[in-house]
Amino acid sequence: MPERTITVASSVGLHARPASLFSQAAAKAGLPVTLTNAAGKTVNAASILGVLSLGIGHGENVVIAADGDGADEALDTLAELLNTDLDKE
Amino acid sequence: MADEATPALTDLIAPTSIRLTETATDKFDAIRKVGAALLDTGAIDASYIDAMIERENTISTFVGEGVAIPHGTLAGKDAVKTDALVVLRFPDGIDWDGNEVVVCVGIAARGNGHIALLSQLATVLMEPEKAAALRAATTSDEVYALLAPEEEDSA
Numbered sequence: 105m106p107e108r109t110i111t112v113a114s115s116v117g118l119h120a121r122p123a124s125l126f127s128q129a130a131a132k133a134g135l136p137v138t139l140t141n142a143a144g145k146t147v148n149a150a151s152i153l154g155v156l157s158l159g160i161g162h163g164e165n166v167v168i169a170a171d172g173d174g175a176d177e178a179l180d181t182l183a184e185l186l187n188t189d190l191d192k193e
Numbered sequence: 194m195a196d197e198a199t200p201a202l203t204d205l206i207a208p209t210s211i212r213l214t215e216t217a218t219d220k221f222d223a224i225r226k227v228g229a230a231l232l233d234t235g236a237i238d239a240s241y242i243d244a245m246i247e248r249e250n251t252i253s254t255f256v257g258e259g260v261a262i263p264h265g266t267l268a269g270k271d272a273v274k275t276d277a278l279v280v281l282r283f284p285d286g287i288d289w290d291g292n293e294v295v296v297c298v299g300i301a302a303r304g305n306g307h308i309a310l311l312s313q314l315a316t317v318l319m320e321p322e323k324a325a326a327l328r329a330a331t332t333s334d335e336v337y338a339l340l341a342p343e344e345e346d347s348a
Contacts, residue, residue: 115267116267116305116307116308117305117308119307119308119311121248121251121252124252124253125252151257151319152256152257152315153256153257153258153315153318153319154315154319155315156256156311156312156314156315157312157315157316157319158312159308159309159311159312160308161305161308162305
């Protein structure tokens with residue numbers, strides 16, 4: 105299954121605003137995407153509660169994975185989001 | 194990164210910060226009431242309420258399960274004196290950009306404290322029965338029981 109390991113760039117970690125933007129993008133991907141934190145816990149990336157429950161801080165390594173048509177493109181898009189400081193205006 | 198310094202949600206909620214029969218005309222009215230409850234605890238300066246409105250304008254704090262988590266912007270953090278949570282329940286529901294919100298959990302946190310707090314809160318809300326119980330809570334004791342840390346919290 106295609107996956108990407110990314111270091112979370114948002115200075116505040118993956119919380120409210122960055123988490124919303126990320127899970128909305130994951131929901132739009134059109135295929136199931138999972139998000140796994142450094143502790144090895146995996147959630148549905150399209151669930152904001154799931155993403156928040158991981159308590160991901162700045163600089164933490166996370167893994168996103170997806171399977172199916174367009175998985176690579178979807179993961180590239182999501183990886184780019186995580187590589188961006190989403191809390192910066 | 195869950196170090197032992199992370200307080201439990203319930204440690205940050207004063208009994209007077211659980212208000213279960215609130216009403217609001219719209220989501221911004223609700224956020225101002227959440228802000229007023231935080232102000233009453235002495236945890237914030239009034240300017241934090243404006244930071245909460247600003248945050249909501251940037252992106253909705255609706256998280257699903259009939260719950261929103263109003264909190265300030267990064268710039269608003271200077272207005273936070275101590276970490277605190279408030280729980281306001283709006284039994285009639287509030288239209289939150291097309292979603293219905295019944296419970297607002299207002300958050301004031303300095304530094305990165307909010308990450309661990311949000312993680313604990315989200316973990317509770319991910320259990321549909323607990324989320325439903327929170328939406329239906331009529332006593333502070335129920336709210337405390339729902340938000341209390343689970344024993345299996347190892348790591």
